[in-house]
Amino acid sequence: MIEFAGDRSFHQPVAEIAAKLSDIAFLVAALPDAQNVQASSDRASWKLKPKLAFIAGSLDTTMETTERVEDQAVAYKIFTKAIGATSTVLTRLEFHAAENGGTTVHWTGNLTEVTGLLKMVPKGLLQGTAEKVINDVWTAIEAKLA
Numbered sequence: 631m632i633e634f635a636g637d638r639s640f641h642q643p644v645a646e647i648a649a650k651l652s653d654i655a656f657l658v659a660a661l662p663d664a665q666n667v668q669a670s671s672d673r674a675s676w677k678l679k680p681k682l683a684f685i686a687g688s689l690d691t692t693m694e695t696t697e698r699v700e701d702q703a704v705a706y707k708i709f710t711k712a713i714g715a716t717s718t719v720l721t722r723l724e725f726h727a728a729e730n731g732g733t734t735v736h737w738t739g740n741l742t743e744v745t746g747l748l749k750m751v752p753k754g755l756l757q758g759t760a761e762k763v764i765n766d767v768w769t770a771i772e773a774k775l776a
Contacts, residue, residue, distance in 0.1 A: 632741040632757050638768055640733045640775065645701055647733040648725040650775065652704040654693055660774040661767070671695075680712070687713045701725060715746035739764065 640647050650656050655669035664676040665688075672695040677688045690711045697705035705722040721739040728734045741760060748756070 634739040636737055638735045644725050644727050644733045648701045651723055652698055660770045715748040717748060718743040
């Protein structure tokens with residue numbers, strides 16, 4: 631439906647970055663507004679108040695690991711439910727050594743399904759909102775890694 635991709639660079643070595651970003655509990659702990667978090671390294675659920683005008687109430691989110699190749703890649707399925715709407719996102723992170731001894735993370739995300747009220751939201755608005763959320767999440771992760 632909607633695809634996203636990008637690269638992020640980190641000063642830490644691949645093994646360290648891959649271990650952190652392959653741990654769902656670490657990722658969710660980086661989200662400043664997550665509430666009622668229940669997390670393990672492979673699965674988490676939490677509630678979040680959206681900062682989106684077109685979604686009321688709270689978002690119930692679950693995230694689970696669907697693939698893990700040590701120090702190389704990890705993939706997740708993220709399911710979000712709001713009043714009258716759901717979304718499913720499949721994301722994959724690939725870890726590559728950078729020339730400076732750090733790590734480059736190539737990430738992709740695919741919004742594969744939306745239901746209910748989200749179907750009525752224009753694609754451009756969904757994409758723009760998702761890009762802002764993605765950037766906010768990366769900023770929070772980078773702060774936690776620092």
